[in-house]
């Protein structure tokens with residue numbers, strides 16, 4: 001009963017007093033399926049956003065071998081980032097499908113946070129499921145869980161000079177303790193939202209840049225598929241955000 005009541009509670013507006021955000025996710029398309037409308041809204045407002053992808057998404061298309069697929073999906077990711085005003089896109093080179101949660105992943109993400117020095121860090125659902133109206137829902141992928149958890153941890157690691165001292169001695173990356181929030185997209189328990197607004201149209205085009213991936217995924221018309229998916233997602237958030245189509249996040253303050 002309590003849980004159900006919480007799931008109807010209004011979402012708070014996303015914090016707005018920041019200049020730089022870093023989005024860290026497992027795969028090409030993870031940001032486009034969840035929160036590109038928010039990214040467009042923020043870059044339009046003059047904020048800097050950079051993307052870091054743990055993998056190049058090489059295991060994402062059944063009919064395409066990993067070497068070929070990695071190059072294809074990296075190019076699609078760069079194109080889709082450009083549509084929402086993001087020109088910095090980095091790939092950490094972890095292996096798609098079998099990303100391991102642990103110190104190596106945390107260190108790579110902490111290094112990225114130190115390089116970019118964001119106040120806001122964004123990632124994708126780190127929980128076991130995607131949730132559902134009845135409390136169940138689809139099982140989440142192991143890569144999303146590993147990366148989401150490592151991002152939440154690395155926000156702290158980035159600020160501590162003693163956890164990965166080699167980042168200073170080998171890469172000259174001084175601690176950055178300026179992350180004020182980690183915002184998780186696609187969780188079962190969002191707390192905040194930001195208006196999708198005109199960013200929604202850009203988000204549609206951003207997701208459509210994953211041409212080869214979407215063509216392999218569905219027989220539906222790509223425009224129709226993408227528009228239905230993204231509109232459904234912002235309408236769901238609208239129900240808890242004063243009727244305003246929005247992108248929802250679960251915000252962990254630091």
Ligand SMILES: [Zn+2]
Nearest residue numbers: 026027030144
């Ligand atoms: Zn993914």
